[in-house]
Amino acid sequence: VKAVQHGLRFGQHGLPLMGAGDWNDGMNQVGIEGRGESVWLGFFLYDILQRFATLAEQRQDACVALMCRSQALHLQKNLETSAWDGEWYRRGYFDDGTPLGSKASQDCRIDAIAQSWSVLSGAASPDHSRRAMQALDKYLVDSDAGLIKLLSPPFDNHGPNPGYIQGYLPGVRENGGQYTHGAIWAVMAFARMGNKARAWQLWSMINPINHTLNAGEVAKYKAEPYVMSADVYSVEPHTGRAGWSWYTGSAGWAYRLLTEELLGIKQYGTVLTLHAQFPDEWSSFGITYQHGYSQYYITVSRGGMEYQVLMDGVILSDDRIPLLDDGQNHTVDIIQN
Numbered sequence: 001v002k003a004v005q006h007g008l009r010f011g012q013h014g015l016p017l018m019g020a021g022d023w024n025d026g027m028n029q030v031g032i033e034g035r036g037e038s039v040w041l042g043f044f045l046y047d048i049l050q051r052f053a054t055l056a057e058q059r060q061d062a063c064v065a066l067m068c069r070s071q072a073l074h075l076q077k078n079l080e081t082s083a084w085d086g087e088w089y090r091r092g093y094f095d096d097g098t099p100l101g102s103k104a105s106q107d108c109r110i111d112a113i114a115q116s117w118s119v120l121s122g123a124a125s126p127d128h129s130r131r132a133m134q135a136l137d138k139y140l141v142d143s144d145a146g147l148i149k150l151l152s153p154p155f156d157n158h159g160p161n162p163g164y165i166q167g168y169l170p171g172v173r174e175n176g177g178q179y180t181h182g183a184i185w186a187v188m189a190f191a192r193m194g195n196k197a198r199a200w201q202l203w204s205m206i207n208p209i210n211h212t213l214n215a216g217e218v219a220k221y222k223a224e225p226y227v228m229s230a231d232v233y234s235v236e237p238h239t240g241r242a243g244w245s246w247y248t249g250s251a252g253w254a255y256r257l258l259t260e261e262l263l264g265i266k267q268y269g270t271v272l273t274l275h276a277q278f279p280d281e282w283s284s285f286g287i288t289y290q291h292g293y294s295q296y297y298i299t300v301s302r303g304g305m306e307y308q309v310l311m312d313g314v315i316l317s318d319d320r321i322p323l324l325d326d327g328q329n330h331t332v333d334i335i336q337n
Contacts, residue, residue: 001064004052007045008071011037011093014078016045018092023113024150026165026174033095039083040091043117043124046075050122076123084128088135089114091151094160101151106158110139111151113182119189133193136186145239146205147232148183150174154235171235173243178232180206180250184257191261196277199262206232211240228254263287272321274334275307276300292325296332303335310334 009017011031016022018031018038030036053068083089091101091111101111115132118124124132140149154176155166168175183206191199204210211232212218212225223229223242228251230244259265264275265287278285284301309316310333321332 004048004068007048010078011035012097013037013082013093014074015039015082015092016041016075021163024165024174026168027092027100027162029161029163030092030094030100032163035095035097036093038092039079039089039101040111040114040117042075042079042083043114043121046072046079046123047117047121049075072123079123080125080128083114088132089118089124089128094162096160098160100162107153107155108151108162109153110135112136112140112148112186113150116182116185116189119192120185130193133186133189136189137198140186141202141205142234143205145232145234146211147178147234147240148186148202148206149176149234150179150182151176169235172233172238173231177234177243178206180228180230180232180247181253184250184253188253188257188261191257191277194277196262196279199277200279203257203262208242211242227251265289267323270323272296272323273319274298274300274321275319276336278302291323293327294323294325294330296321296323296330298332298334300334300336302337304337305335307337308335 007016011017012035015037017034018027018036018041020032021028022038022041023044031038049068049072053065053072056065056068085099085102087103088110090099091108091114093099099105101108101114103109115136118129118132139152142149154170155162156170157166165174171177173179187199187202187206190202208221208223208228209225211221220240221242223245227246229242230247230250231242233239233241233243262277264277266273272289278300284299286297286299289296289298307319309319309321311321312330324330
């Protein structure tokens with residue numbers, strides 16, 4: 001509660017203060033004087049407030065729940081009023097009020113994570129989030145190089161100083177390269193919107209194994225095909241080169257993208273649900289799910305009927321698969337459209 005209350009500090013646009021950096025700590029000069037604001041942090045804080053309100057309600061703490069809900073509503077209005085740039089969401093505001101991530105900006109006209117989190121947070125209007133993701137797809141996805149840029153164009157000493165992100169060469173690391181953690185959020189956003197075809201296309205595009213299919217690609221990528229790299233450069237002569245591999249941050253998010261968003265696997269206590277967004281060319285897939293000393297052999301098949309779950313041959317009344325730590329093996333058959 002103290003952390004949430006401490007975070008409820010806003011600037012002149014009613015957006016959270018950026019301080020010495022938010023998720024992107026390379027932007028450590030945007031709000032260093034205490035007035036700069038972060039749009040991404042606004043979306044993130046909205047999500048935190050909503051989820052924390054649910055937790056407070058479960059604990060029957062009406063006071064904290066009301067604080068979180070009311071602050072989230074206020075923040076949502078400010079995001080729509082002060083963050084929308086006409087075609088996508090801005091990234092924030094510098095201390096002097098100069099917009100960051102705006103079509104009026106010479107550097108960093110558009111930033112990926114503000115667009116992705118407009119979807120992931122649920123704070124944005126459906127029309128604005130749809131247009132924001134269209135802009136992300138248009139300006140930040142480089143299909144030829146097989147990467148999703150964090151921002152574009154790179155910072156190159158035009159306008160206010162954003163911080164040490166500008167110390168990287170244009171197109172390297174956070175400065176306009178693919179920062180894989182943020183790229184995965186973009187894929188998750190497409191999946192969350194129900195655009196499963198684009199989500200699978202983009203995941204396949206940034207999957208490291210697809211950057212190392214022959215000797216020429218291995219020589220360009222220069223990193224392992226079986227682990228996630230933090231970044232992939234986007235400017236010649238290093239376009240397509242990976243950096244800082246074995247990056248656990250992007251690896252963890254890649255796992256969540258695949259299991260939760262695309263395969264639709266969610267566990268709530270001793271209940272499992274599965275609503276997959278699998279590609280149209282797949283007719284079925286199977287997983288083995290370990291719960292304690294029990295294993296669940298789950299098959300998901302495409303069918304022409306309504307969603308149906310059978311566990312050990314018995315049709316369940318809803319989508320909730322009970323997880324029993326009874327040392328036995330269980331079979332689950334799911335049929336979905």
